[in-house]
Amino acid sequence: MTRLFVKICGISTPDAALAVAEAGADAIGFVFAPGSPRLVLDDQALSLTQGLPSEIETVGVFRNQPIDEVLAIARRAGVATVQLHGDESDADFDRLRAEGFGTIRAISVEDYRRRSLAGQLRADDRLLIDAVEPGAGATFDPALLEGTALPESWILAGGLTPDNVAELVRTLQPGGVDVSSGVEASRGVKDVTRIRDFIAAARSV
Ligand SMILES: O=C(O)c1ccccc1NCC(=O)[C@H](O)[C@H](O)COP(=O)(O)O
Numbered sequence: 001m002t003r004l005f006v007k008i009c010g011i012s013t014p015d016a017a018l019a020v021a022e023a024g025a026d027a028i029g030f031v032f033a034p035g036s037p038r039l040v041l042d043d044q045a046l047s048l049t050q051g052l053p054s055e056i057e058t059v060g061v062f063r064n065q066p067i068d069e070v071l072a073i074a075r076r077a078g079v080a081t082v083q084l085h086g087d088e089s090d091a092d093f094d095r096l097r098a099e100g101f102g103t104i105r106a107i108s109v110e111d112y113r114r115r116s117l118a119g120q121l122r123a124d125d126r127l128l129i130d131a132v133e134p135g136a137g138a139t140f141d142p143a144l145l146e147g148t149a150l151p152e153s154w155i156l157a158g159g160l161t162p163d164n165v166a167e168l169v170r171t172l173q174p175g176g177v178d179v180s181s182g183v184e185a186s187r188g189v190k191d192v193t194r195i196r197d198f199i200a201a202a203r204s205v
Pocket residue numbers: 009010029031033036037038061062063085130133134135136137138157158159160178179180181182
């Protein structure tokens with residue numbers, strides 16, 4: 001079985017970044033979307049990545065920000081991958097890849113269903129399927145995925161926790177998982193024990 005991709009998102013402190021690395025996650029996410037309780041500045045993200053093992057993928061998270069702003073922040077933060085949560089165009093994703101960034105297209109399960117059934121999605125996009133509101137700790141109805149074709153590498157997000165992730169991986173068989181709220185002690189405050197428990201549970205499948 002292919003190794004499950006595990007991303008912990010919304011990291012803003014050195015202890016959380018260290019816990020992500022030590023517990024064996026594959027990716028660490030930094031949120032640059034205004035209004036998020038996990039918002040970090042590009043220089044903060046750059047500092048948090050210092051000393052992380054090079055194999056950990058660093059992901060900058062954005063939503064409906066001008067692509068030139070996304071590029072500038074991603075460059076200053078030194079992230080390898082850009083995750084976009086808004087109405088960004090295919091051209092935006094192409095521009096990011098042309099500039100050397102990996103990309104993750106984050107899309108709500110409702111939008112995914114609508115666009116998939118209409119044939120409006122590209123095969124080469126790395127997809128993260130989320131609930132309607134990203135970072136809200138809400139799960140989505142998996143029945144909405146019925147009748148749609150998902151790439152093997154798709155990433156499941158939305159309301160995951162150390163307690164539900166193993167069953168959801170067994171049931172939905174995503175290629176990866178992503179979490180933010182479910183590993184926090186309070187909104188925007190990561191809990192290193194919950195980070196470790198989540199990664200262990202995800203890897204137990
Ligand atoms: O986490 C945020 O605050 C956020 C704000 C704006 C756009 C995206 C955001 N997070 C993106 C993520 O990848 C989250 O990990 C994902 O939506 C799952 O969140 P949660 O349901 O809290 O686990």
